[in-house]
Amino acid sequence: MFSLLDLFSKRTKGSLSFVPRSLSDDIDSGAARGLQRALELTLGTVDLVVTDNRRRMVSAKKTRNRHQIRIHHMFVGCEDSVFEALVGFVNDCPDGRKGINTFIAANNDSIRNQPYKMELNPVGNVYDLDVFRKNMLDLLGDESLEDIRVSWGRKGSGKRSIRFGSFDFSQRLIRIHPALDEDWVPDFFVEYVVYHELLHGLFPPDESQERRSLHPPEFRRKEKEYPMYEEAIRWENENIERILRQ
Numbered sequence: 001m002f003s004l005l006d007l008f009s010k011r012t013k014g015s016l017s018f019v020p021r022s023l024s025d026d027i028d029s030g031a032a033r034g035l036q037r038a039l040e041l042t043l044g045t046v047d048l049v050v051t052d053n054r055r056r057m058v059s060a061k062k063t064r065n066r067h068q069i070r071i072h073h074m075f076v077g078c079e080d081s082v083f084e085a086l087v088g089f090v091n092d093c094p095d096g097r098k099g100i101n102t103f104i105a106a107n108n109d110s111i112r113n114q115p116y117k118m119e120l121n122p123v124g125n126v127y128d129l130d131v132f133r134k135n136m137l138d139l140l141g142d143e144s145l146e147d148i149r150v151s152w153g154r155k156g157s158g159k160r161s162i163r164f165g166s167f168d169f170s171q172r173l174i175r176i177h178p179a180l181d182e183d184w185v186p187d188f189f190v191e192y193v194v195y196h197e198l199l200h201g202l203f204p205p206d207e208s209q210e211r212r213s214l215h216p217p218e219f220r221r222k223e224k225e226y227p228m229y230e231e232a233i234r235w236e237n238e239n240i241e242r243i244l245r246q
């Protein structure tokens with residue numbers, strides 16, 4: 001896949017929209033934005049509409065100085081070769097059309113059988129993760145993180161160690177372990193985990209480096225800026241056993 005991360009920080013000229021609008025909750029909007037940027041680099045201004053229309057997977061229109069491109073959401077996050085076919089299609093070249101048709105044929109079954117819905121479940125029994133997410137976004141003050149969403153993960157069983165949180169780079173989704181949705185777990189700890197995962201969005205692993213560190217020194221420095229960092233670490237050390245017993 002082309003390097004979307006390079007493109008994340010730049011703004012697009014054209015618009016990005018979803019049809020139906022509710023689709024925007026289920027589609028990785030960061031990846032959609034990245035695709036739009038990549039298209040703009042080759043085509044100029046692009047208004048990109050991401051649809052759920054299976055009968056018409058791709059269409060492109062050109063007005064004076066901008067392209068309007070409508071694509072089915074399965075193109076979001078597609079591979080290089082498909083991206084090139086898409087550009088070819090927009091430029092009306094036969095190879096592009098052929099590439100698109102091959103891709104659609106190969107993916108038709110998975111589209112039909114796979115629900116695209118990503119399960120978002122930020123409201124737990126005790127904690128609403130969106131509240132922490134918003135507070136931490138205010139604290140970090142970085143616009144590029146605003147599309148990151150947060151959800152309680154699903155309950156697994158029989159684990160001897162747990163990850164409190166994870167960050168899915170492609171879906172721009174933070175999952176928090178449901179064992180933390182308990183009233184004896186202090187809010188500052190859950191909030192700290194959300195903060196930590198947001199920092200992964202701020203410091204994506206450097207693809208150019210051979211040994212990638214998920215937690216480089218600048219990550220660790222920033223992590224300590226969480227106002228209750230010391231308390232959170234202390235609480236974790238004192239309570240890890242109890243959490244694992246859950």
Ligand SMILES: [Zn+2]
Nearest residue numbers: 196200214215
């Ligand atoms: Zn981490």
